[in-house]
Amino acid sequence: MTQKQKSEHLLRIEELKKYYPVRGGFFRRKIGDVKAVDNISFELKRGETFGLVGESGCGKSTAGRTITRLFKPTSGKIFFEGEDITNIYGSKLRNMRKDIQMVFQDPYASLNPKMMVGSIVSEPIINYRRVSEKKVREEVMDLLTKVGLPEDAYFKYPHEFSGGQRQRIGIARALALKPKLIVADEPVSALDVSVQSQVLNLLKSLQKEFNLTLLFIAHDLSVVKHMSDRIGVMYLGNLVEVADAHDLYRDPKHPYTRALISAIPMPDPRNKSDRIILKGDVPSPQNPPVGCPFHPRCPEAMPQCSEQKPQLKEVNREHRVSCLLYD
Amino acid sequence: MSSQNALLEIDNLHTGFNIDGDFHHAIKGVSFDVKPKEVVCVVGESGCGKSVMSLSIMQLLPKHNGKIDKGEIRFNGKNLAEYSEKEMNNIRGKDISMIFQEPMTALNPVLTIGFQLDEVLLNHSKDSKESVRKKSIQLLKDVGISRSDQIVHEYPHQLSGGMRQRVMIAMAIACEPQLLIADEPTTALDVTVQAQILELIKKIQDERGTAVMLITHDLGVVAEMADRVVVMYAGQVVEQSDVDRIFHDPQHPYTKALLGSIPKMEEEVDELNTIRGIVPTLTKMPKQGCRFVDRCPAAMPECRQIDPQLGETDKGHTVRCLLYEESRPGEKAEVRS
Ligand SMILES: Nc1ncnc2c1ncn2[C@@H]1O[C@H](COP(=O)(O)OP(=O)(O)OP(=O)(O)O)[C@@H](O)[C@H]1O
Ligand SMILES: Nc1ncnc2c1ncn2[C@@H]1O[C@H](COP(=O)(O)OP(=O)(O)O)[C@@H](O)[C@H]1O
Ligand code: SF4
Ligand code: SF4
Ligand SMILES: [Mg+2]
Ligand SMILES: [Mg+2]
Numbered sequence: 001m002t003q004k005q006k007s008e009h010l011l012r013i014e015e016l017k018k019y020y021p022v023r024g025g026f027f028r029r030k031i032g033d034v035k036a037v038d039n040i041s042f043e044l045k046r047g048e049t050f051g052l053v054g055e056s057g058c059g060k061s062t063a064g065r066t067i068t069r070l071f072k073p074t075s076g077k078i079f080f081e082g083e084d085i086t087n088i089y090g091s092k093l094r095n096m097r098k099d100i101q102m103v104f105q106d107p108y109a110s111l112n113p114k115m116m117v118g119s120i121v122s123e124p125i126i127n128y129r130r131v132s133e134k135k136v137r138e139e140v141m142d143l144l145t146k147v148g149l150p151e152d153a154y155f156k157y158p159h160e161f162s163g164g165q166r167q168r169i170g171i172a173r174a175l176a177l178k179p180k181l182i183v184a185d186e187p188v189s190a191l192d193v194s195v196q197s198q199v200l201n202l203l204k205s206l207q208k209e210f211n212l213t214l215l216f217i218a219h220d221l222s223v224v225k226h227m228s229d230r231i232g233v234m235y236l237g238n239l240v241e242v243a244d245a246h247d248l249y250r251d252p253k254h255p256y257t258r259a260l261i262s263a264i265p266m267p268d269p270r271n272k273s274d275r276i277i278l279k280g281d282v283p284s285p286q287n288p289p290v291g292c293p294f295h296p297r298c299p300e301a302m303p304q305c306s307e308q309k310p311q312l313k314e315v316n317r318e319h320r321v322s323c324l325l326y327d
Numbered sequence: 328m329s330s331q332n333a334l335l336e337i338d339n340l341h342t343g344f345n346i347d348g349d350f351h352h353a354i355k356g357v358s359f360d361v362k363p364k365e366v367v368c369v370v371g372e373s374g375c376g377k378s379v380m381s382l383s384i385m386q387l388l389p390k391h392n393g394k395i396d397k398g399e400i401r402f403n404g405k406n407l408a409e410y411s412e413k414e415m416n417n418i419r420g421k422d423i424s425m426i427f428q429e430p431m432t433a434l435n436p437v438l439t440i441g442f443q444l445d446e447v448l449l450n451h452s453k454d455s456k457e458s459v460r461k462k463s464i465q466l467l468k469d470v471g472i473s474r475s476d477q478i479v480h481e482y483p484h485q486l487s488g489g490m491r492q493r494v495m496i497a498m499a500i501a502c503e504p505q506l507l508i509a510d511e512p513t514t515a516l517d518v519t520v521q522a523q524i525l526e527l528i529k530k531i532q533d534e535r536g537t538a539v540m541l542i543t544h545d546l547g548v549v550a551e552m553a554d555r556v557v558v559m560y561a562g563q564v565v566e567q568s569d570v571d572r573i574f575h576d577p578q579h580p581y582t583k584a585l586l587g588s589i590p591k592m593e594e595e596v597d598e599l600n601t602i603r604g605i606v607p608t609l610t611k612m613p614k615q616g617c618r619f620v621d622r623c624p625a626a627m628p629e630c631r632q633i634d635p636q637l638g639e640t641d642k643g644h645t646v647r648c649l650l651y652e653e654s655r656p657g658e659k660a661e662v663r664s
Contacts, residue, residue, distance in 0.1 A: 265547030
C-alpha cells in the first residue's frame, strides 16, 4: 500500500490563512489586511460531505478557492491524499487540478456564453486527457444525461437554459475529469426552492455514484444540514465549531451556532420558538475584534472574551468548539 | 368579492406587458384583500408575478410597456386607478408605503440619510425643518439605530445592508401608513440580520397597527410572520388561507410541492421532493387550462382544457385546482371548445 491510499483523510487543512492586502494613499501602499480566512484547520474524510456554513463575508468562498489553489494561501498547509499541495506548481499542480474541481454559485457568470454546452463540458477532457474525438463526444453525452439534461443540450448555448439547468451544466463540467473532490461554493443559492431541491438531489446521487468527496459551501444552514455528514461553522474568518451534522443541530455548543440556528425561520407556524436576536452586524474582517471575534455580539460574553482568543478544541468526541466557555 | 372591512381589495386584477408587439399578462385575475392590522404574506417562486402585483398597487408600473387592463385595486373602498398622478403621490408614502429588496436602489446615494428622511416627512406635513429633523432622529431610534443623531449626517454607502434596510423602514413608517408593502425585505440580508428586521416589522405592526403585505419566496418567513397566506403561481392566486392551514392542510398541488421541496432542520430525509420543470416565462404561458399543468404531479387530461377557478373548499380557504371543483356545489367548470 502506498502512502496515498493509506490516509483516511482525502484533504487536510492546517492553520490555513488567506489575507487580502488593503491598499490606500497616494502610492497605493499596503495599509492593512482583510483577514478573510484567519487560521482554520479541518479535514475531509473520503466519501463524506463536509459543509462549510456562515454568513456573507465570513470567508467561505476564500477558503474554498484557497483550498483548490485558485488563490495562494498566506500561510498554513493543505494536504491532499497525504501530500502537501500548498506550494506545488507546474505539472504537479496541473495533475492535482484533475482531482479537485469546483462548482460555483452563479450559473450565469461561470459558463462561457459563446461556447456550446458540448464544448464547455468537453474542454477539460480535451485539455487533460488523450482521448479520441468520438470518445469525448460519447463521454459528454453520457455526462449530460447523468446530470439530467437532454442530449440535444450538447448543441445549445448557456443562455438557452434556465438557472437550474445551467447549474447542471456546471456540475457536468466539474465531473468530466472524474475528480475525487468537488468544492461546491453556494451551488444552489441563486435558485428557486423547487429547482434548488432538484440540484441538491442530483448532487447527492452523483456523489454516491462517483464516490465523491464533497466540500459543500453555503450560507443556508438547513440546506447544509440536509447535504452534509459533518459541518464547520465559520465566523469572521475563523472556524468556531466543527461537528457531525446531527450533533451540531441537536447540541450546538458555540453561542454563534446557537444564534444562527435560532435565527432560521422554521416553516411551521406551530413551532415559533423564542429567537436569540443578535445585536449589530458582523464586524469588518479588516479590523476584527481583539480576543474572541464574536465577543461584541455574543450574548454570553465574559470579561476575558475581549482579551483572549479561544482556540478550536475537542469538547466531545468529534465535536470541536472555539469558545472560552468550554476552556 | 368585496368585504366590508378590508383595507386593500385586489379584485380580478389583470396586469401585463407589451413584449415584441404582443400583450402578455403577468397577473391574470388576482383577487384577495388585506384587512386592517393584518399581515398577509404573498409567496411564490421567482417570476410568479409578486413584484408586478406590488407595483400595480403602487401604480408604479413601467409606463412604456406595462399596464393594468382589467380589475380594480381598492384602498379604503376607492379604486386607485381613478386617482390622478398627484393624488396617487399623496397616497404613496403616506397611506401606503413600500420597502424593497435592495435598499441601495431605493436610497439616493448622494444625499444624507437625514435629508432623505426629512424629505419624506416634509412632503406630507407642514412642520418646521427643526421639528422634522427631531422626528427623523426619533424614527431612526425607533427602528433600532443607536447612533441616530450621527447617522442622519451619513450617506447610504456608509451603512451596512441591515442598517440601510432599517433606514428604508424608517422612511416607510414615517407618515404612519395604514399599509406597508414589503417586497422581499430580507432576501439580501444574512439570516441573523433578517431575524432583526422581521422582529422590527412585527413590532411596527403590533405597536402601530399597520397592516403588512409581505412578499417573499421563503416559506420559513411566511410561517414566522403571516396571519394569512396567498400562494401565487404564474400570475394567479392558487391557494389562500390562514397560515396554519397553509402549512398543516395544504390543498393545491403547487403548495404541497413547495412545502415538500424545502429541507427542514428537524427532519432527516435522503431525498427532497422536487417540482419538475420551472415557472413558464410570460411568452410561454399555457393559453388554456391550468397554468401549473406541466409541472403538476396530479395533472389530469382535462387540466389542459379547463381553466380552474378559485373557489372555497372550506371556510376561508380557497384553492384553484380542478381536483377540488367537483366537490364545490353550484360551481361547475365550463369546458371551452
Ligand atoms: N417590465 C417588464 N417587462 C416585461 N416583462 C416583465 C416586466 N416586469 C416583469 N415581467 C415579467 O413578469 C413576470 C412576473 O415578474 P415579477 O417580477 O413580478 O416576479 P416575482 O414574483 O416578483 O419574482 P421574484 O421572486 O424573482 O422577485 C415574469 O415573467 C417577468 O419576467
Ligand atoms: N479579492 C478580494 N480582495 C479583497 N478582499 C476580498 C476579496 N475577496 C473577498 N474579500 C473579502 O474577504 C472577506 C471574505 O470574503 P468571502 O470569502 O467572499 O466570504 P463568503 O464567501 O463567506 O461570503 C470579505 O470581507 C470580503 O469582502
Ligand atoms: S469566547 Fe466568549 S465571546 Fe466568544 S463565543 Fe465564547 S463566550 Fe462568546
Ligand atoms: S388543475 Fe390539474 S394540473 Fe392544475 S393543479 Fe389541479 S390537478 Fe394539477
Ligand atoms: Mg461566497
Ligand atoms: Mg420580485
